[in-house]
Amino acid sequence: AQSVTQLDSHVSVSEGTPVLLRCNYSSSYSPSLFWYVQHPNKGLQLLLKYTSAATLVKGINGFEAEFKKSETSFHLTKPSAHMSDAAEYFCVVTLYSSASKIIFGSGTRLSIRP
C-alpha cells in the first residue's frame, strides 16, 4: 500500500527566511513524487517532480526537493520566502504503471509574514 503524509498542516515564515515543507511517503515500489502548489480558487500547478533520476530536484520559483529513500522523505525547500509563495502545497505519490493510483497529501498551508 502507498500513502503520503504531510507533517504540518500550516507553516508560517517571515519573508526572506527559508521554507521547509515536510512530506513522508510509503510505497512498496519505486515511487514517482510530485509537489504541487494551489493558490486560492485556482487549480494545482506542478512545482517539481522526482522520477528516479537525480535525488535533488529543482523546480520553479526557486523551490527544490530532495528524495531521501532511507528516510522515505521528499521535503520541499526554498532558501528565501516571498510573499507570493503564500498558498497550499500538496505532496503527491504515484505508483509507476498505475496512473490512476495517485495519492495526495492533505496539504500544507504556507503563510508568509511581512
Add this chain to the structure above:
Amino acid sequence: NAGVMQNPRHLVRRRGQEARLRCSPMKGHSHVYWYRQLPEEGLKFMVYLQKENIIDESGMPKERFSAEFPKEGPSILRIQQVVRGDSAAYFCASSPAEYSNQPQHFGDGTRLSIL
C-alpha cells in the same frame, strides 16, 4: 497553448437537480482525471478516462455519479439528484500518457454549491 479548461467555474444547484461539469484537456492530451476536493482537504481521485473508455472509476461513488470522455468534445462529470454533501471543488487534470511519472496538468476547477 491553452491549458486544461473547466466550465463552469461556479455551479449552484438545488437538492435533487443534476450537475454537469465539463473538462477540455490540454491539446494533445488523451488522458483525463477527475478529483474532488472538500474544504480544508487534499484532492481525492475519482475517475480516470481515456477517449471513449473508463480506465479506473474506483474513486467514484457507486450511485448518482458518472463520467464520460467521448471521441469528440469534452469530458463530462455528471452528478444526478445532488445532495448537500456533493458541495465541493471538482478538478480535472490531463496528461499525455498513461504512466504515472508524467505530471498532470490541472484546470482551475468547478466549485459546486448545493442549496
